Amino acid sequence: MAGISLRGITKTYGGTRALRGLDLDIEDGEFFVLLGQTGAGKTTTLRLIAGLEKPTGGEIFIDGENVAEWNAAERDVALVLQQYSLYPRLTVRGNLEFPLKSKVRNLSQDEIDRRVNKAAETLQITKLLDRKVERLSGGEMQRVSIGRAIVREPRVFLMDEPLSALDAKLREALRVELKKLHTELKATFLFVTHDQVEAMSMGDKIGVLNRGKLVQVGTPTEVYHNPCNTFVARAVGSPPMNLFDGRVAGGQMEIGSVRLPVGANGEALDGRDLTVGVRPENIRLESGAPVSARVFDIEDHGVVKILTMQLDDERIYATVPAKTRVRLDETVQFGWQPDKTLLFDRQSGANISAL
Amino acid sequence: MTTLTMTRLDPQSRAARRGMSDISIRNLFIIPTILFLIIFNIFPLLYSLYYSFTDFRASTNAPANWVGLANYRELLNDPFIWTNFTITAKYVIVSVAGQVVVGFGVAMLLNRDIPFKGLITTLLLLPMMLSMAVVGLFWKLLYDPSFGIINYVLGLGRFEWLSDPDMALYAVAITDIWMWSPFVMLLSLAGLSAVPKHLYEAAAIDRAGPLYTFFRITLPLVAPILMIAIIFRTMEAFKTFDIAYIMTSQPTTEMIAIRLYKMAFQEWQTGMSCAFAYIVLIMVVAITNIYVKYLNKVKER
Structure with a gap:
C-alpha cells in the first residue's frame, strides 16, 4: 500500500x-x-x-x-x-x-x-x-x-x-x-x-x-x-451545467434581455463580464418566472425529466420532477435561486463566486 | 446447405446486349481453367498411375506390359532407395529447422522500431526471389576450395565443402537455409506484428521474464502461422532437386528427387519411376496431413 x-x-x-x-x-x-x-x-x-x-x-x-x-x-x-x-x-x-x-x-x-x-x-x-x-x-x-x-x-x-x-x-x-x-x-x-x-x-x-x-x-x-x-x-455533471454569458449591472445579471438576480455580493461585481453557471436541478419551472423558453426535448428518466430548452441560440438543461407536465414546443417560464448559481470570470473562466 | 446465388446480369450491360447470360459468362471464366488443369495436371497424374503398373520405357518403341505391383515391390525392397529416403529426411530436418531458427530469429530482431526497417526487410527477402539454379551456381563458387570466399573468411584453407561426402549434404542445406529463411521470416513477421502490444505490457507489469513472455505469449500466438511456413518448407525441401543437382553430385547428396530424375531420364525406366513418384507423392501427402492435423490442434487451443 x-x-x-x-x-x-x-x-x-x-x-x-x-x-x-x-x-x-x-x-x-x-x-x-x-x-x-x-x-x-x-x-x-x-x-x-x-x-x-x-x-x-x-x-x-x-x-x-x-x-x-x-x-x-x-x-x-x-x-x-x-x-x-x-x-x-x-x-x-x-x-x-x-x-x-x-x-x-x-x-x-x-x-x-x-x-x-x-x-x-x-x-x-x-x-x-x-x-x-x-x-x-x-x-x-x-x-x-x-x-x-x-x-x-x-x-x-x-x-x-x-x-x-x-x-x-x-x-x-x-x-x-x-x-x-x-x-x-x-x-x-x-x-x-x-x-x-x-x-x-x-x-x-x-x-x-x-x-x-x-x-x-x-x-x-x-x-x-x-x-x-x-x-x-x-x-462534471450530466446533463452539464448551464452557462450564460452576461454582465452585472446594479446587482443584477443581464443576460441578453433578461435580468436575473445574482448572489449576495452582486454589487461588488458591477460592470464585469461574467458567466453564470446553474446546475440543471437548480432550474425551477414556474409560471411568472423571469425567463421564457421553448421546450426542445424531453427525456423521461422515470424519477426525473430532463428538459432541453431553447432560449435564443442557447440550449438550457433543466432536471425537473417527473410529475411536471410539459409538452414539446411549449413555452415555459423558468428561473433559479440566486444562491445556487456560480459566477465565473468570462475571460479566464475562473470561479469567482467565493469573492 | 449452400444456396446457389448468382448476381443477375445487368440487362443494360454490354454483355447482355450481346446475348450472353450470366451462366455463359461464368462458363467463359471457369472452363479454360478446368481444361488447363485437366490437360496438364489430372491427365498426367492418371496416365502415370497407369504406367506405374507397367514396364514401359519411353526410350523404346516396345509396348507397355502390365506388371501389376512388381514396380512397387521392387522399389520398396531396394536398399538404395531407402538410402535416398534417409538422405532426404536428413536434409529436410536440417534445412527446415535451420530456416525456422534463422527466419524466426531475424523476424524477432526486425519486429521492433528500427531505422530503415522496410528497406532491411526488402533486402533480406532478395535470396528468396532468385532462381534456384543461380543460387546453386554462385554458392558453388562461394564454396570453391581454392578461391571460394567462405574458406577464406573462415580460414579453412582448402576445405572441400561439396566434394566431402559427409559435408556436401549440409553444404547444400546451408544454401537452402540462406535462400529460404526469408520466407519463414516474412511469415513470422506477419505473425509477430499481430501480437497485441498490450499483452507484452501486461506481462512486463506482471514481472514475467523475457523467456517466460516468449514461451507464454509470443510463441503460442505465432505458432499457427509458423506452422504454415513449416508445412510449405517441408514440402519444398522434400522435393529439392535443382540446388542439390547443380551444386554437387556426391552419392551422399542423392535425394529422392535426384534419384527419380536419374531413373526416369537417364535410365529410362519410365514405369518404375512413375511408381517411385507415386510413393513420394503418398509420403508428402501423409507428412503434410500430419502437419495440418497438428496445425488445426494448435489453432483450436
Whole structure:
C-alpha cells in the first residue's frame, strides 16, 4: 500500500505535449479518479506511473521513493487496461497464476492457489477457473483482468478505463464491485475514465485533467458543487451545467434581455463580464418566472425529466420532477435561486463566486 | 446447405446486349481453367498411375506390359532407395529447422522500431526471389576450395565443402537455409506484428521474464502461422532437386528427387519411376496431413 506523488511531470511524444507540468498527490488507500476527455493525458499519466514509459521531465514517487530508475516490474503496481489483455491459450486459472509464477516472487504452489481462489471468489469467477479465456464474455474477461491484478496484492492499482468496453448493465455491476474491492483491500486505486458518472460514483477524490494539466482536485461533492472554472463545470455533471454569458449591472445579471438576480455580493461585481453557471436541478419551472423558453426535448428518466430548452441560440438543461407536465414546443417560464448559481470570470473562466 | 446465388446480369450491360447470360459468362471464366488443369495436371497424374503398373520405357518403341505391383515391390525392397529416403529426411530436418531458427530469429530482431526497417526487410527477402539454379551456381563458387570466399573468411584453407561426402549434404542445406529463411521470416513477421502490444505490457507489469513472455505469449500466438511456413518448407525441401543437382553430385547428396530424375531420364525406366513418384507423392501427402492435423490442434487451443 502506498501513496503516489507526481511532481512537475511533462511528457512529449514527438512534437505533441501530452502532459505539461502535472502535479498530483494520491494518498495511501485512496480511490482516486482521473477524469478527462480523450487526449487529456489520462492514459499517459497511468503509463508513466506504471513504468511503461519514462517522463520527459519531472519526478514520480511511489510510497515516498523516487521510482525514476525502476522499470515496470520493479514498481510492483498492477495495471488493468481497457483492452482485455488476457494471455491467450491459457485457462482463467493460468491467467490468474501468471503474475505469481514469476521467479522474482518465489511463491509456493499452496500460496498461489490460495490467492487465486480468493481472487476468484471476490470476483465471482470461481466457476470459470478452468475455462479457456477465448471462451469468456467481455465482462468475464475484464473480471479476469482485474483478478490478475488482485492476486499480486500490489501496492497500487492502476486502471485505465477498465469498464468502458462493457455494456451499461455490466458496467454498473462492476463499478459497485470495484468500490467494494477497494474497501476490502484498502489499497491505493488510480482509476482513469472519461465518464463523469463513473468518476462521481466511484472516486474518493476526482482529479480533472485538461490538455495535460490538472485543473482541479477534490471530492466529488467539491468538484460538482464548486468547480474551479468553466471547464470543470462543463466536464462534471450530466446533463452539464448551464452557462450564460452576461454582465452585472446594479446587482443584477443581464443576460441578453433578461435580468436575473445574482448572489449576495452582486454589487461588488458591477460592470464585469461574467458567466453564470446553474446546475440543471437548480432550474425551477414556474409560471411568472423571469425567463421564457421553448421546450426542445424531453427525456423521461422515470424519477426525473430532463428538459432541453431553447432560449435564443442557447440550449438550457433543466432536471425537473417527473410529475411536471410539459409538452414539446411549449413555452415555459423558468428561473433559479440566486444562491445556487456560480459566477465565473468570462475571460479566464475562473470561479469567482467565493469573492 | 449452400444456396446457389448468382448476381443477375445487368440487362443494360454490354454483355447482355450481346446475348450472353450470366451462366455463359461464368462458363467463359471457369472452363479454360478446368481444361488447363485437366490437360496438364489430372491427365498426367492418371496416365502415370497407369504406367506405374507397367514396364514401359519411353526410350523404346516396345509396348507397355502390365506388371501389376512388381514396380512397387521392387522399389520398396531396394536398399538404395531407402538410402535416398534417409538422405532426404536428413536434409529436410536440417534445412527446415535451420530456416525456422534463422527466419524466426531475424523476424524477432526486425519486429521492433528500427531505422530503415522496410528497406532491411526488402533486402533480406532478395535470396528468396532468385532462381534456384543461380543460387546453386554462385554458392558453388562461394564454396570453391581454392578461391571460394567462405574458406577464406573462415580460414579453412582448402576445405572441400561439396566434394566431402559427409559435408556436401549440409553444404547444400546451408544454401537452402540462406535462400529460404526469408520466407519463414516474412511469415513470422506477419505473425509477430499481430501480437497485441498490450499483452507484452501486461506481462512486463506482471514481472514475467523475457523467456517466460516468449514461451507464454509470443510463441503460442505465432505458432499457427509458423506452422504454415513449416508445412510449405517441408514440402519444398522434400522435393529439392535443382540446388542439390547443380551444386554437387556426391552419392551422399542423392535425394529422392535426384534419384527419380536419374531413373526416369537417364535410365529410362519410365514405369518404375512413375511408381517411385507415386510413393513420394503418398509420403508428402501423409507428412503434410500430419502437419495440418497438428496445425488445426494448435489453432483450436
